Amino acid sequence: MVTHDYRVLLTADIENCGGRTDAQQRTLQSGLISTIETAADRVQLDHGAWERQVGGDSLTVHLPAEPGPFVTIPLLLDQFLTELDVAIAAHNSRRSDPTWARMRMRLAVHVGPLQLDGAAGWPGQHAVQPARLRDSAPIRTALDTFRDADLALIVSREVFRDYVSQGPGRPRPSEFLEVAVAEKKQEYTAYLYVPHFDVHDMEIPESQPSSDTPSSPPRSIGSIKNRVKRGDILFAQGDINVAREPKGKKK
Known part of the structure; x- marks a missing residue:
């Protein structure tokens, strides 16, 4: 019998x-692990209890069931x-290190029912989705657009909604x-954030429609779904009141 556990998933990858x-x-591989563990220690997240999958310049973890997503996320x-x-x-800042290279990180957060007992990892759509978001065109475009940024975050619709x-x-x-x-023939709605920068100033290129849905109208890989005015937003059947933000780095 296949069992599922509702877990928070976090995945990170180093640009280039x-x-x-x-x-x-x-050095960058070491930096990926050390920066994430340092941040976890500073906010008292027990990274020793995380289940990990490491892939060279990427790290994917699912967090323990306790204290639960409403605390963890x-x-x-x-x-x-x-x-x-x-x-x-x-x-x-450690430019004197002879093996130094600037680290820029793409981070994705997702939550959902996860199969923890796979023969070679965690099978299922919820295990795959955060990596797809992490490696997607919109978050890559964010780092290309904001060259001074070291970090970009993308979260799933479930994380944003709930x-x-x-x-x-x-x-x-x-x-x-x-x-x-x-x-990879899958389409998701996700939400993008770059610390210190206004992501509403991004210009994301159009893409061709997915090959598995030839009858559907063209859809942008990173289409801007809404431009949300700063402050409170109103939800009505999944919609958001929108307004254009001025360009520029956030103060």
């Missing part, structure tokens, strides 16, 4: 790690994200940009 020297890749998106941004900046939009906490819902992700 494969384009660095062997020595730099080794706000902590991840608020305090942990802040501390991770600080830890990455500290790593990037946790971010319910507040309180940071980031506020209006600081996220809703995007459409198309990866």
